[in-house]
Amino acid sequence: MYVAVKGGEKAIKNAHKLFAAKRRGNANVPGLTTAQIVEQLSFVVDRVMGEGSLFDRELAAIAIRQAQGDLIEAIFLIRAYRTTLPRFGYSTPIQTDEMLISRRISATFKDLPGGQILGPTFDYSHRLIDFGYDSEEAAEAPEQSELIEASTPRVTDMLGDQGMMEPDPQSAEGEEVGDLTRAPLDFPADRDLRLQNLARGDEGFLLALGYSTQRGYARTHPFAGEIRMGEVEVEFFAEELGFEVPLGKISVTECQMINQFQGSEEAPPQFTRGYGLVFGHAERKAMSMALVDRALRWEELGEELTAPAQDQEFVLSHSDNIQATGFVEHLKLPHYVDFQAELDLIRTMSEEFWAERNDEPTTKMGAAE
Amino acid sequence: MSLAEISTEQDAYNFAYLDEQTKRMIRRAILKGIAIPGYQVPFAAREMPMPYGWGTGGVQVTASILGPDDTLKVIDQGSDDTTNAVAIRNFFAVTSGVEMTMKTSEASVIQTRHRIPEEELTEDQTLIYQVPIPEPLRFLEPRETETRKMHALSEYGLMHVKLYEDIATHGHIATTYAYPVMVEGRYVMDPSPTPKFDNPKMHKNRALQLFGAGREKRIYALPPFTDVVSLDFEDHPFQIQEWPDTCCAMCGAKDVYFDEVILDNEGSRMFVCSDSDYCETRQADGHYGEMHAEYKERIQ
Numbered sequence: 001m002y003v004a005v006k007g008g009e010k011a012i013k014n015a016h017k018l019f020a021a022k023r024r025g026n027a028n029v030p031g032l033t034t035a036q037i038v039e040q041l042s043f044v045v046d047r048v049m050g051e052g053s054l055f056d057r058e059l060a061a062i063a064i065r066q067a068q069g070d071l072i073e074a075i076f077l078i079r080a081y082r083t084t085l086p087r088f089g090y091s092t093p094i095q096t097d098e099m100l101i102s103r104r105i106s107a108t109f110k111d112l113p114g115g116q117i118l119g120p121t122f123d124y125s126h127r128l129i130d131f132g133y134d135s136e137e138a139a140e141a142p143e144q145s146e147l148i149e150a151s152t153p154r155v156t157d158m159l160g161d162q163g164m165m166e167p168d169p170q171s172a173e174g175e176e177v178g179d180l181t182r183a184p185l186d187f188p189a190d191r192d193l194r195l196q197n198l199a200r201g202d203e204g205f206l207l208a209l210g211y212s213t214q215r216g217y218a219r220t221h222p223f224a225g226e227i228r229m230g231e232v233e234v235e236f237f238a239e240e241l242g243f244e245v246p247l248g249k250i251s252v253t254e255c256q257m258i259n260q261f262q263g264s265e266e267a268p269p270q271f272t273r274g275y276g277l278v279f280g281h282a283e284r285k286a287m288s289m290a291l292v293d294r295a296l297r298w299e300e301l302g303e304e305l306t307a308p309a310q311d312q313e314f315v316l317s318h319s320d321n322i323q324a325t326g327f328v329e330h331l332k333l334p335h336y337v338d339f340q341a342e343l344d345l346i347r348t349m350s351e352e353f354w355a356e357r358n359d360e361p362t363t364k365m366g367a368a369e
Numbered sequence: 370m371s372l373a374e375i376s377t378e379q380d381a382y383n384f385a386y387l388d389e390q391t392k393r394m395i396r397r398a399i400l401k402g403i404a405i406p407g408y409q410v411p412f413a414a415r416e417m418p419m420p421y422g423w424g425t426g427g428v429q430v431t432a433s434i435l436g437p438d439d440t441l442k443v444i445d446q447g448s449d450d451t452t453n454a455v456a457i458r459n460f461f462a463v464t465s466g467v468e469m470t471m472k473t474s475e476a477s478v479i480q481t482r483h484r485i486p487e488e489e490l491t492e493d494q495t496l497i498y499q500v501p502i503p504e505p506l507r508f509l510e511p512r513e514t515e516t517r518k519m520h521a522l523s524e525y526g527l528m529h530v531k532l533y534e535d536i537a538t539h540g541h542i543a544t545t546y547a548y549p550v551m552v553e554g555r556y557v558m559d560p561s562p563t564p565k566f567d568n569p570k571m572h573k574n575r576a577l578q579l580f581g582a583g584r585e586k587r588i589y590a591l592p593p594f595t596d597v598v599s600l601d602f603e604d605h606p607f608q609i610q611e612w613p614d615t616c617c618a619m620c621g622a623k624d625v626y627f628d629e630v631i632l633d634n635e636g637s638r639m640f641v642c643s644d645s646d647y648c649e650t651r652q653a654d655g656h657y658g659e660m661h662a663e664y665k666e667r668i669q
Contacts, residue, residue, distance in 0.1 A: 008455040076420070083416040084382065184411040184586035187514045313512050323584045326421030327501065333423065333453050337446045337483045337643055340629055341545035341564040344610050349539055 023068050034061035040135075046251075046280025047071055051321065052078030053181070053200045055250045055279050072202075072321050079322055083181070090177070091234045092244055096254045096277075098151045099230040103281075106155050107224040108258055114152035119229065120281075155226040156256045156273060165258070165271045187313050194296055194316060195289075199278060201319030203285045209309040210291030217307035218295045222274065225258035229281050253278050255286035259294050264302030272301060385432040385465040391415055395433035395588070399579060402590035407552025408520070409503050414586040424457055424482060425583030427499035431461065431480045434495065434579075440468045442476035447484035447626065447643035454482070473646050483546075485567040487625050487647040490576035492593055498561040500582040503589065505549045505559040525557050528600065536605055545610070551598045558589065558597075566609045566626045571597040617642045618660035620651035 024031065038045055038061045048060040052075045060078060067073035103119025106112055159165035169191065171177070178193040185193060198206060213220050231251050235244040255276035263269035274294025276286035295309040308314050318324060354361050383389065398412035417425040435441065441461055445454035449471040457480060458469055470476050473486040482499040490496060506516045509527045519525070528549055535543045542548075548565035552558045560568055561580060571578065571591060578591040591597060601607035616623050618639040625647065627640040639660055642648035657664035 008450045008452045009459070012452060012455055012459075076416075079416040080418040084388070086388075181413070183413050186411065187512075313514065317513075322416065323421045326423060326425075327584060328422075329420060330422030330501070333482075334446045334451050335483070335562075336628060337564055337626070338546045338562050340627070340643075341566070341610060343629065345541065345543060345545045349541065349543075352540065 023066070032065055034058060034065060037061035037064055042281065044069075044071060044074075046278075046282050047203060047285070048074045048078060050279040050282055050285065051075045051200055051202065052082065054078050054082040072325050076322050076325070087182075089236060090179075091236050091247065094232045094234060094250075094252070095151075096228065096232060096252070097154055097157070099228060099232050099252075099254075100249075101152055101228055101230040102251075103230070104152065104226065104228040105224070106226045108155065108226075112155060112158070152228075154228075154256060156258065159225075159258070159271060163270075166267070166273060185316060187316075188299075189312060189316060191293075191297070194312060195275065195277070195293060197316045197319055198276070198289045198292055201289070202321035202324070203282070203288070205319050205321070205324075206288035206292055207284060209295075209315060210288035212307065213291050213295045213309045218298070218303075218310045220257075220274070220291065220294045221260035222257045222291055222294065223259070224287065225256040225273075227253065227255045227283055227286065229253040229283070251280050253280065253282050253286040255283070255290040257287070257290035257294055261301065266300070266302030272297070382464055384437070385435045385461065385467075386418075387415065387429065387432045391429075392433040395429055398588045399430065399433065399590060402579070402588050403577070403592050405556075406591055406595045407556030407558040407589060409582075409587040409589045411586055412588050414583045417583065419456065419460070421584035422501060423453060424480070424499040426581030426585075426588070427480050427482070427497050427583075428457060428460065428581075429583055430497050430579050430581035430588065431478060432465075434497075435461070435465055435467060435478060437465075437467060439477045440470050440475055441465075442470050442473065442479045442646075443481075444479065444484060444486070444644075444646075445482040446628075447486075448645040450645065471646055472650070473644075483562055483564075484626065484643060485563060485570045487622075487642070487644045488650075490574060492575045494576040496574075496576050496578045498563070498578065498580045500559065500561045500580045500587070501584070502547075503559055503580065503582040503585050503587040505547075505557050520556060523555065525551075528557055532600060533602070536602070542601070542605065548607075549600050551596075551600060552591065553596050554598075557600070560597075564610060564626060565599065565607075568597070568599045568607070569609065571595075573597075612640060615640050616658055617648060617651075618658040620648045620656045620661070621658040621664075622648065622651055622656070 038057045041064070044064055045057050045060045048064055048071060049055050049057065052060065052063070059081070060074065063074040063077040064071070067077060101114075101117055103121060104114065104117045106116065156165055178190065178196065180193050180196055185197065189197070214222070229251070231249045233249055234247045236247050237243070238245050257274035257276070259272045259274060261267070261270060261272040272294065274290035274292070274297075276289030276293065278286045278289065292309055292315060295307070296312050296315060298305055298310045305311065350361060387395070395412055398410045402408065402410045414426065414429060417428055419425060419428065431441070441458070443449065443454045443458040443461070445451040448454065449458070461467065462469055473479065473488045477493060478495050478497065479486065480497045480499070485496065504513070504516050506519055506528065509531055510516050510519065519527070532542050532544075535541065544565070546564045547559055547562045548568055550558050550560050550568060550571065560571060573594045573596065574591070575593050577593055580589045582588070599607040610626070612627055615627060617625065617627065619641050622642055626643045628643045630639050630641060631637075632639060652661065657667065
């Protein structure tokens with residue numbers, strides 16, 4: 001006899017227990033500490049902070065461990081937590097020219113004021129698996145130069161001084177910067193909101209879009225004008241005190257793409273820019289973001305809309321991996337009411353199809369009716 | 370009774386999870402939606418602790434209107450015991466502590482996905498729909514900038530052309546759920562992916578109907594007694610799904626929406642009410658279908 005399906009609640013509880021057991025894995029293997037994740041898996045921590053939109057290494061590590069290394073799931077945990085935090089205001093803009101630089105390269109100049117600083121990178125390394133790596137052995141202490149306290153001008157500002165580079169857009173006095181976590185995104189979106197969206201966007205999605213511009217889908221002739229990574233001070237203007245209070249330091253990666261531009265009705269021939277800024281050490285993401293940012297600026301520069309990377313509704317509506325994963329994975333939810341409705345229609349249409357042909361269907365489903 | 374007494378919430382979170390500022394923002398959007406029936410009001414949807422696409426819009430609307438005295442019912446596919454309904458009910462049990470029910474008639478707030486209860490609702494009830502894609506024109510025109518213009522100008526020709534082309538090509542309107550409706554003769558609205566069987570229930574319903582789309586950041590509403598008309602043509606009038614000669618195998622109900630259940634490897638099937646509370650209430654009242662144990666006893 002048929003009994004209506006019951007026991008969803010019990011099944012869910014058991015599923016959660018199983019999942020917790022899977023998370024811990026073999027209990028004879030030492031458990032993972034968050035300090036290990038923070039110290040030894042810094043790139044995943046940075047990615048979770050960036051796309052989770054919350055700078056907190058310890059919290060990111062907890063989320064990564066809880067999510068068993070599923071980064072989108074970890075990002076989701078961070079986002080869901082972040083949204084519950086009270087807001088007491090917005091910081092003043094960070095000054096990346098005042099950055100305490102760990103790495104800074106320019107592909108457009110052989111040498112430049114402040115120098116090329118390779119810093120920690122896996123560029124130029126041979127991708128050979130290191131079978132002899134001993135995780136317990138301390139790494140050889142790297143040689144370090146004296147700390148450079150002086151500010152390092154950005155490459156784009158140097159070119160700008162000669163009128164070769166489009167100037168940084170300046171917002172009007174008192175103009176507020178948009179925040180898509182507080183107000184729904186409205187199209188067309190201005191560059192502030194676009195950049196916010198991209199900074200939180202999925203690295204893989206931006207990488208693919210950026211790559212597509214290099215392959216001719218809205219070609220933007222990019223050069224990596226400068227990529228810099230290091231620590232910047234975050235400051236908050238306290239009304240009560242009447243001055244800026246330092247809140248702490250965060251590490252960021254900034255990418256300034258320089259794009260050759262032959263001019264249009266709207267703008268003179270000059271170098272234009274795409275901008276990328278991401279939490280932590282995330283060059284791939286910062287570069288992709290800069291490529292996509294530049295592509296999205298087609299209208300303002302009088303270019304033609306020809307490719308997906310330029311289409312802001314397409315890019316901004318699909319960049320968020322938490323939204324994307326939720327909607328893709330919601331297909332796992334029961335849909336049998338809708339499916340029943342479709343089944344009914346397809347049965348009717350199938351019957352009509354075969355009746356018109358005076359023939360019989362060969363599939364079992366049709367035959368069963 | 371104080372909030373602390375009735376709530377089992379963790380200290381870290383407010384009653385019904387959302388902070389009061391957020392609830393206020395959402396209630397404003399709801400009020401605007403009620404003032405302009407069928408109009409999609411943008412709102413700053415929050416990230417919720419469940420995935421987008423799993424009811425975050427409905428959950429935010431519910432959280433915003435829920436009070437300590439409410440009684441909540443959560444259904445998915447018409448049933449209280451489907452996994453996601455269970456998960457959402459637990460969420461509100463933990464964060465709000467309000468009374469839960471599975472009985473349609475006892476609920477003051479009902480959150481639903483994909484169905485409207487068979488039992489008629491009253492003016493004391495609010496029905497909250499989870500909406501994945503609130504824009505009825507989305508699959509005809511993917512751009513938000515365009516669809517907003519089309520709504521502003523009541524330019525719905527495209528939708529009628531689509532329905533007409535369905536008839537021309539297939540002989541039927543090939544939309545069976547999320548079937549577009551006209552609200553108060555002004556806005557074409559997506560009824561959420563409820564089967565078109567449920568569309569007539571939306572028309573002049575006594576309950577307040579609220580729709581929340583979290584990922585798409587939209588809220589819309591149908592105040593009680595709103596005109597909701599499914600789009601059709603004079604020569605091709607709107608029709609709901611019908612199961613001629615079919616009764617619920619458990620409670621014997623006719624004229625309800627059915628789940629089709631496959632019973633064995635040979636593909637033999639039975640039909641049962643999709644609305645589990647409706648079905649159980651009927652069984653309790655002594656109505657039995659042919660698969661019900663009591664029915665078999667009665668036959669003997």
